[in-house]
Amino acid sequence: MKKRVSIFMFIDAFGWEIQKKYNFLEDLLPYRYPAQMQFGYSCTAIPTILTGKKPTEHKHLSFYYYNPEESPFKAFKYLKFLPKSIFDRWRFRHQFSKIIKKINGYTGYFEIYSMPFDRLPYFDYIEKKDLFVPNGLAPTKNLADVLEEKNIPYHISNWRLSEEENIDALIKDISSEKVDFAFLYTASMDGLLHQVTKDGKEIQPKLDWYASKIKELVKQVEKHYEDYSLFVMSDHGMTSLTHEVDVKKEIESLGFTFGRDYVACYDSTMVHFWFINDKCREHIINKAKKVPYSHLLTDQEKVRFGIDFADNMYGEEILLMDPGVQIVPSDMGIKSLPGMHGFSPDHEDSYAAWMGTEPLDNPPKWVGDFFTIMTDYMD
Numbered sequence: 001m002k003k004r005v006s007i008f009m010f011i012d013a014f015g016w017e018i019q020k021k022y023n024f025l026e027d028l029l030p031y032r033y034p035a036q037m038q039f040g041y042s043c044t045a046i047p048t049i050l051t052g053k054k055p056t057e058h059k060h061l062s063f064y065y066y067n068p069e070e071s072p073f074k075a076f077k078y079l080k081f082l083p084k085s086i087f088d089r090w091r092f093r094h095q096f097s098k099i100i101k102k103i104n105g106y107t108g109y110f111e112i113y114s115m116p117f118d119r120l121p122y123f124d125y126i127e128k129k130d131l132f133v134p135n136g137l138a139p140t141k142n143l144a145d146v147l148e149e150k151n152i153p154y155h156i157s158n159w160r161l162s163e164e165e166n167i168d169a170l171i172k173d174i175s176s177e178k179v180d181f182a183f184l185y186t187a188s189m190d191g192l193l194h195q196v197t198k199d200g201k202e203i204q205p206k207l208d209w210y211a212s213k214i215k216e217l218v219k220q221v222e223k224h225y226e227d228y229s230l231f232v233m234s235d236h237g238m239t240s241l242t243h244e245v246d247v248k249k250e251i252e253s254l255g256f257t258f259g260r261d262y263v264a265c266y267d268s269t270m271v272h273f274w275f276i277n278d279k280c281r282e283h284i285i286n287k288a289k290k291v292p293y294s295h296l297l298t299d300q301e302k303v304r305f306g307i308d309f310a311d312n313m314y315g316e317e318i319l320l321m322d323p324g325v326q327i328v329p330s331d332m333g334i335k336s337l338p339g340m341h342g343f344s345p346d347h348e349d350s351y352a353a354w355m356g357t358e359p360l361d362n363p364p365k366w367v368g369d370f371f372t373i374m375t376d377y378m379d
């Protein structure tokens with residue numbers, strides 16, 4: 001029998017409002033704290049949770065950033081003449097993404113989404129490496145780097161596996177008393193919430209499934225370890241769709257040429273603008289200010305959200321939609337989803353959650369604090 005183990009389970013999108021609304025292991029995990037979401041998406045929040053740093057330090061905000069000189073998609077400009085009917089299909093794009101991933105040797109989560117092929121050459125893609133393994137966020141140290149440095153036997157899930165496979169893999173390592181520290185990653189709650197929203201009747205059964213798997217895990221822990229701590233955390237919540245806005249159409253109605261005058265990346269809830277020709281800057285900004293249900297981020301907001309990049313890596317201007325309002329179509333998808341995240345971290349539906357078997361002396365305020373808490377459990 002081993003002495004003790006600390007287990008940190010990540011459930012994507014299991015936000016503070018969602019845990020308030022449903023039943024989930026109240027007896028086992030009575031100590032609960034809301035935490036402010038990292039501005040951005042899971043591709044921003046996970047690097048923040050794994051390093052405790054802001055996006056300006058770990059450099060991850062959206063998947064795409066303006067970098068025509070070093071774009072891995074330079075050859076794609078010739079693809080714009082190919083038939084849209086085939087090239088815009090999600091299945092085709094997914095298979096195509098797999099090929100690009102293989103050719104370039106990317107180990108991270110790589111998907112080109114709905115970005116038009118002729119626009120890809122203006123962009124680079126941030127998540128080329130597996131974020132969870134040692135050096136995954138180098139030069140910033142991540143969770144695995146710290147565990148290696150401290151020589152702690154650990155288990156970190158393989159995000160490519162299903163969540164059931166990941167839970168079973170951890171149960172196996174616990175049963176063989178191999179680890180003192182574990183980070184269990186599960187992501188399918190996010191997909192479900194996008195489809196059925198936080199009010200979906202499918203949410204409670206899904207939480208019950210997680211609860212039963214956690215009970216199975218705890219049974220093994222109690223058999224093999226004298227003592228344990230267990231925590232569940234999330235990166236954000238889910239906001240139900242209220243309106244759709246075709247921001248792309250509004251901006252393109254000005255008649256400027258993409259790639260010559262300006263470049264823009266349309267995420268589901270925000271637009272990133274870079275200006276090549278200074279003359280169009282004022283026109284685009286004025287147009288952006290008139291887009292309904294949105295506002296341009298102020299410098300103060302950028303500082304507060306940790307996205308005040310000195311080189312404007314993710315846009316000289318960022319237009320953020322109001323909570324619930326989605327950009328349709330966007331470079332991430334051609335249709336809206338019933339639920340979305342990536343709105344203001346100040347909105348109640350954005351809040352992430354932390355819950356545990358024991359209280360914390362320093363409760364988290366922001367998801368980046370989860371990293372500090374995890375490192376406190378390494379000694």
Ligand SMILES: [Zn+2]
Pocket residue numbers: 013042190191194341
């Ligand atoms: Zn999501």
